[in-house]
Amino acid sequence: xxxxxxxxxxxxSMRQLVGFTLRSAGFTVIEAFDxxxxxxxxxxxxHLVLTDLNMPRLDGLGLTRAIRATxxxxxxxxxxxxxxxxxxxxxxxxxxxxxxxxxxxxxxEQLLATIKKVLG
Amino acid sequence: xxxxNQMGDPRLAFCEEARDLLIDLEAALLELENxxxxxxxxxxxFRALHTIKGSGAMFGFDEVASFTHNLESAYDLVRSxxxxxxxxxxxLTLCARDHxxxxxxxxxxxxxLNRTPGLAILGAIREFADVRNAVxxxxxxxxxxxALKEFKIRFAPPVDLFLRGSNLLPLFDELRELGDLxxxxxxxxxxPLAELLPDHCxxxxxxxxxxxxxxxxxxxxxxxxxDGESLTITAVExxxxxxxADEAVETPPGENPGTAARPATTSLRVPAAKLDELxxxxxxxVTIQARLxxxxxxxxxxxxxxxxxxxxxxxSLLRDNTMSLRMLPLEATFARYRxxxxxxxxxxxxxxDLSTVGGDTELDKSVIDQIADPLVHLIRxxxxxxxxxxxxxxxxxxxxxxxxxxxxSHSGSQVLIQVSDDGNGIDPVRVRAKAIEKGLVDPRAExxxxxxxxxxxxxxxxxxxxxxxxxGRGVGMDVVKRNVESLRGSIDVTSTLxxxxxxxxxxxxTLAIIDGLLVRxxxxxxxxxxxxxxxxxxxxxxxxxxxxxxxxxxxKLVPLVFLHRFFRLGSGPGIRTQILVAQTTSGxxxxxxxxxxxxxKTVIKQLGPLCQQVEAVSGATILGDGSIALILDVDKxxxxxxxxxxxPTAFPYSWTGPPTIAACTPCPDFNL
Numbered sequence: 001x002x003x004x005x006x007x008x009x010x011x012x013s014m015r016q017l018v019g020f021t022l023r024s025a026g027f028t029v030i031e032a033f034d035x036x037x038x039x040x041x042x043x044x045x046x047h048l049v050l051t052d053l054n055m056p057r058l059d060g061l062g063l064t065r066a067i068r069a070t071x072x073x074x075x076x077x078x079x080x081x082x083x084x085x086x087x088x089x090x091x092x093x094x095x096x097x098x099x100x101x102x103x104x105x106x107x108x109e110q111l112l113a114t115i116k117k118v119l120g
Numbered sequence: 121x122x123x124x125n126q127m128g129d130p131r132l133a134f135c136e137e138a139r140d141l142l143i144d145l146e147a148a149l150l151e152l153e154n155x156x157x158x159x160x161x162x163x164x165x166f167r168a169l170h171t172i173k174g175s176g177a178m179f180g181f182d183e184v185a186s187f188t189h190n191l192e193s194a195y196d197l198v199r200s201x202x203x204x205x206x207x208x209x210x211x212l213t214l215c216a217r218d219h220x221x222x223x224x225x226x227x228x229x230x231x232x233l234n235r236t237p238g239l240a241i242l243g244a245i246r247e248f249a250d251v252r253n254a255v256x257x258x259x260x261x262x263x264x265x266x267a268l269k270e271f272k273i274r275f276a277p278p279v280d281l282f283l284r285g286s287n288l289l290p291l292f293d294e295l296r297e298l299g300d301l302x303x304x305x306x307x308x309x310x311x312p313l314a315e316l317l318p319d320h321c322x323x324x325x326x327x328x329x330x331x332x333x334x335x336x337x338x339x340x341x342x343x344x345x346x347d348g349e350s351l352t353i354t355a356v357e358x359x360x361x362x363x364x365a366d367e368a369v370e371t372p373p374g375e376n377p378g379t380a381a382r383p384a385t386t387s388l389r390v391p392a393a394k395l396d397e398l399x400x401x402x403x404x405x406v407t408i409q410a411r412l413x414x415x416x417x418x419x420x421x422x423x424x425x426x427x428x429x430x431x432x433x434x435x436s437l438l439r440d441n442t443m444s445l446r447m448l449p450l451e452a453t454f455a456r457y458r459x460x461x462x463x464x465x466x467x468x469x470x471x472x473d474l475s476t477v478g479g480d481t482e483l484d485k486s487v488i489d490q491i492a493d494p495l496v497h498l499i500r501x502x503x504x505x506x507x508x509x510x511x512x513x514x515x516x517x518x519x520x521x522x523x524x525x526x527x528x529s530h531s532g533s534q535v536l537i538q539v540s541d542d543g544n545g546i547d548p549v550r551v552r553a554k555a556i557e558k559g560l561v562d563p564r565a566e567x568x569x570x571x572x573x574x575x576x577x578x579x580x581x582x583x584x585x586x587x588x589x590x591x592g593r594g595v596g597m598d599v600v601k602r603n604v605e606s607l608r609g610s611i612d613v614t615s616t617l618x619x620x621x622x623x624x625x626x627x628x629x630t631l632a633i634i635d636g637l638l639v640r641x642x643x644x645x646x647x648x649x650x651x652x653x654x655x656x657x658x659x660x661x662x663x664x665x666x667x668x669x670x671x672x673x674x675x676k677l678v679p680l681v682f683l684h685r686f687f688r689l690g691s692g693p694g695i696r697t698q699i700l701v702a703q704t705t706s707g708x709x710x711x712x713x714x715x716x717x718x719x720x721k722t723v724i725k726q727l728g729p730l731c732q733q734v735e736a737v738s739g740a741t742i743l744g745d746g747s748i749a750l751i752l753d754v755d756k757x758x759x760x761x762x763x764x765x766x767x768p769t770a771f772p773y774s775w776t777g778p779p780t781i782a783a784c785t786p787c788p789d790f791n792l
Contacts (some may be wrong), residue, residue, distance in 0.1 A: 010167075011175045012389070013134035020130065055172050070284070075319070077285035083174045099285040100344030105177035107277075118344070120290030 005026040008038040008051035008063065009081070012091045018040075018050060021108040022115075035063035042067070045075055048119055053082035053093075064082060068097035078116045107118070134179040135224055136389070141168045145217055147455045149210050150462065165213075172220065184223045188239055190245050191216050194527045209248060214459070216241045233685055268299070268354040270664055271338060273327040273531035281321040292327075294341050299331025324492050332524070356690070365402040392485065395446055400441045403723035408744040409435040414745065439723075446486070450528045451479035453488055457499055459526060464503045471510050471520055472503060477527035479778050483535050484630035490607055491627065498539045498623050499524070501597075504620055508545030516618070518542065534609075534651075535629055540622040544617040548572045555581060573613045579600040605705065605755070607631065631724070634751060636741075637699065638720035639713040641683045642690025645749035646713070647720060647741060650698055652754050654708065655700040656716050671710050679759040680710045684733055686736075690714075704758040711757075724751060735760055 005027050007018045009032060012033070021028045030046075032038035035058025036052065049067060053060035060080050067073045077099040082089075084104045102114050129481055134685050145168040151159045169192040172346035177185035197203035227234035279289070295301050306324040310316070329338065335353045335669065342351050355673045409431055412471045417426035454476040483491075507513075507522035529539045548569050555575045556560045567575075575581055579598040597662075604611045609627035628634075628651070657673070676700060684690055722741040727734065738753040755783040 009531065011137060011171045013130055013137045014178060016133055017130050017178060040560055054167060075285055078285070083170065083177075085509055094284065094347065097284050103562050104174050115295060117341075118285075118287065118294060120287065 001075075002026050003029045003047040004045055004056065005048045005050060005115075006028065006030045006038060006041065006046055008032045008035065008060070010034050010052060010053070010055040014052070014081075015088075018111065019113055024033065025112055035059055035066070038063055039066055042070065042073060044072060046073060048113075048115065049073075049076060049078040050081055051078065053080050053084060053089075061093060061098075064093065064096045064098050066076060079118060122572045124283055131179050131181075132228075134181070134358040135228060138172055138176070138184075138224055139221070141172055142217055142221055143452065143455065144168055146214065146459055148214055149217070150455075150458045152205055153207060153210045153462075159199075160197055162205070163758045163784040166192065166199050168624075169195055174511075181224065181227050181228065183233075184220060187216075187223060187242070188220060190242055194245050194248055196759075199660050202249060203251065203340050212241065212248070214646060215363065216245070216534055225321055234636075252472065268330060268332045270328065270357060271335070272331045273329060273338060274324070274354075275327065275342065275350060277345055278347055279320045279322070280344060282319050288325075288345070291341055291345065293325065295329055295338070297339065298341070299329055301541050302328040307627065325386075332573040334532060372770075387603075390445075394491075398727070399442055399446070399723070402439050403433055403717070404742075406439055406723055407746075408742070411746060429696070443633065444482075446484050447482035448485050448488055449482050450479045450488065453492060454494075454526050454528075455477050457495065457526060460499060462495065463505060469509060470503065470505065470506055470507055470522060471526055472522045474524045474526065477525065478529050480627075481528035481530060481535060482526075486631050487627055487629075488524070490603065491519050491625070494603045494611075494625070495537070495539065497597075497600050499526075500539040502539060502621065502623075506541040507542055531626070531627075537625040537627065538622055540619040540620060545614075545619055545621050546573060546576070546613070547619040551575055551690065562578055565740060570612075570614070577611065608634075608649075608651060634724050634741075635720055636720045636751065637700070638717040638743075639698070639751060640715045640717060641687065641713050644687070644689050645717075645743060645747060647722060647749050647751045647752060648702060648711070649751070650719070652702045652704065654701045654703055657701065657710070658696055659699060660695045661695055671699065673708075674709070676708070678708050680712055681757065682711070682712045683713075684759070686764070702754050702758075705755045706758045706762060709754070709761070711754075720749075722751075 004010060005022055007015055007022065007029055009015045009018065010033055013029045015033070015109050022029045030041055030043070034055040035051070038049070039058070049063075051060045051063055055063075057075075058066070060082070064078050064080075064110075067076065067078060073098055078097065080093055080101040081099050081104060083104045090101060099118055100114065102111060106114075145165060148161050148164040148168065152165060155161065155243060161477055173185050173188040173192050176182075178187060194209075195205065195213075198205060201264075203209075216239070219241055222234065223233045223238070248734060267295055277286075278504075292301065292303060304326045307322075308327060309322045309324060311322065316322070335355065338353050339346065339351065348629065369378065392626075409428075411429045413432055416425045419425075444518065458474055461472055463475040464470075502524055507524065508516070508518075510520035513522065521540045525538070525540045527536075528537050551572050552561070552567065552575070555572075555578070556563045558580055560578050560581060561567065562628045569714075577597045577600070580595070581596065581598070601611050604627070607627055608631070609625060611626075611680070613621065614624075615621040634647065635650045635651055637650050639646050639648060642739065655673075657671075659671070670679055680699070698713050698716050700713060700716065701710050720741075724739040725741060726739055731737070736753055736757040737750045738756075739751040741749050741751060743749055
């Protein structure tokens with residue numbers, strides 16, 4: 001069975017690119033346009049969450065905290081896709097419960113390699 | 121692959137999205153100008169820039185990304201309060217925004233790239249903020265290759281490792297890809313079962329790896345699980361590596377993720393062609409449905425009548441919903457004019473406050489697209505000729521800042537859009553004098569004020585006493601009027617000298633549905649647009665047939681068009697005949713038909729390519745019994761009737777003898 005990934009980004013073209021990359025690699029992809037939308041779309045089985053950091057309504061960090069606070073998804077890996085590479089910001093993300101991050105811009109292969117690092 | 125088809129070209133998708141973001145950016149900047157401290161708006165500006173930069177780099181628009189990066193850095197300073205928002209900064213950002221659009225267009229090959237304004241803008245931005253990293257640092261992916269070495273790796277993960285969603289198995293798999301790996305788990309820290317928390321990690325791993333890689337490459341594997349002190353890598357010959365010191369990090373004040381400040385709209389992008397197709401199909405459904413209703417009524421079967429009734433209800437719901445899909449709020453269009461007014465006012469040294477009312481009024485997308493240019497012209501006109509300079513206004517006792525109001529509202533099946541200003545108004549005496557000078561009116565004619573004002577829409581009447589760069593661009597009010605009328609709308613102007621001018625546009629809600637009047641000529645049905653019909657008359661045919669081409673309606677002579685003759689249908693009117701008096705661009709006309717059947721709201725179907733050049737017919741619709749009714753373009757009909765009448769061969773006419781097919785030029789062949 002293919003693994004399910006929730007891809008969260010307020011940029012439709014990013015969602016499209018990420019969605020296309022992941023679907024081409026055989027994943028099932030759920031897309032959400034911001035953190036709040038992502039929370040509304042949480043559904044089992046969910047193997048991984050990919051989220052942008054900077055979003056309206058609920059940002060990536062807020063989403064990460066909210067997911068960690070939901071019993072069913074406490075252990076679901078969360079990867080942040082962001083243009084920010086500031087170490088302080090990374091630590092903040094970590095303490096929020098993020099599993100890892102990938103700095104934009106990235107190549108589709110990098111994205112897949114990073115996902116493999118998390119999902120095996 | 122079907123996914124690829126659905127996706128289209130992601131680069132184009134990005135461009136479309138970037139254009140939307142730039143529009144939003146512009147709106148946010150203009151709002152920011154009014155309220156320079158509004159954190160929410162600053163956030164919006166920053167987010168738009170951030171997304172353009174991030175996605176731009178993703179989709180290979182490097183020039184866009186690096187240019188936007190500088191702006192983003194500046195607005196990061198604004199966000200943190202280190203840089204104040206000034207009108208100069210807004211102006212600069214607006215220019216930069218235009219340049220980003222230019223960069224986008226040129227990357228797509230639409231225009232030739234011109235970097236010069238970009239360099240000037242960048243220079244100016246650097247003056248505002250000390251922006252250093254012009255280009256985002258590239259991610260270094262290369263690691264130097266070394267000879268095969270043996271590493272001792274001690275990994276003591278933080279206890280909350282699993283609570284961050286990490287899984288160690290894939291990491292060890294990844295290490296195995298680097299070289300030979302030997303794994304030992306140290307279970308000494310494991311507490312007694314009663315005290316053991318199942319989601320905590322108590323284990324420490326000792327690994328031996330022989331690989332030809334650098335310690336950095338190993339660290340890279342543990343990228344997500346290493347918090348800076350849990351990993352120790354020792355090359356077997358080397359001295360133990362010192363773990364990096366703990367970094368002190370300030371945690372930000374708690375956020376409140378639940379409260380949403382700006383509601384995001386959930387929306388889908390659908391190509392307009394798909395919508396048109398849907399509307400077309402729904403149109404056919406409506407037709408079939410009408411047939412079903414007719415059949416059900418005739419059959420007298422209650423069961424079928426019941427089904428037909430239910431279908432009718434659903435069909436009309438479906439039709440209304442489908443139509444509403446094409447409806448867009450005018451807000452976005454209005455927002456674009458904000459910039460226009462701001463720039464124009466600046467150029468002309470005027471102070472103008474633009475306010476918009478009823479931006480949530482919805483209008484068919486194709487109407488919005490076609491109304492944009494006429495509105496620009498009206499606004500330019502108001503800014504240039506209407507509103508006075510601050511000095512003039514002060515002298516007249518008006519506030520120095522002029523007011524321009526754009527408003528939209530519903531009125532039945534029409535939308536009213538008004539452009540009103542509090543400027544000097546239109547001088548009827550000057551307009552009249554000018555019209556006489558141009559030979560548009562007879563010097564002796566007595567004209568009411570509204571008739572005088574309507575002269576400004578006449579071809580050949582140029583409003584600009586002095587042609588300025590702003591409104592003297594070769595497009596007159598006559599073009600505005602023609603554009604509006606081609607949308608089956610109308611335009612009116614009222615003005616009070618010294619107090620201002622109001623232009624009122626009346627537009628149909630949609631171009632896909634027409635409110636029509638169904639008429640019959642011989643066996644053929646036609647639809648007249650109701651908005652143009654003034655009245656219906658019934659007269660005795662013999663009063664018309666004595667070669668009379670006119671009829672007197674309320675003291676006015678109205679020329680007649682005999683549709684039988686025009687379309688060569690049947691043998692002429694019966695004893696009594698109906699006349700539809702309609703407003704056309706060539707004046708009022710009477711159209712002679714056999715019967716007026718009644719009000720008919722209908723979905724317009726375009727004629728096939730074979731019949732596109734038929735001037736007097738704008739479309740067709742299918743009636744409940746499956747027969748076709750042609751929708752008449754009354755303006756063109758009147759126009760070609762005038763042209764026909766001017767041709768001597770058209771007289772004398774006779775009703776006798778059916779025409780040959782070759783003679784049927786104005787009449788499309790319905791059976792095709």
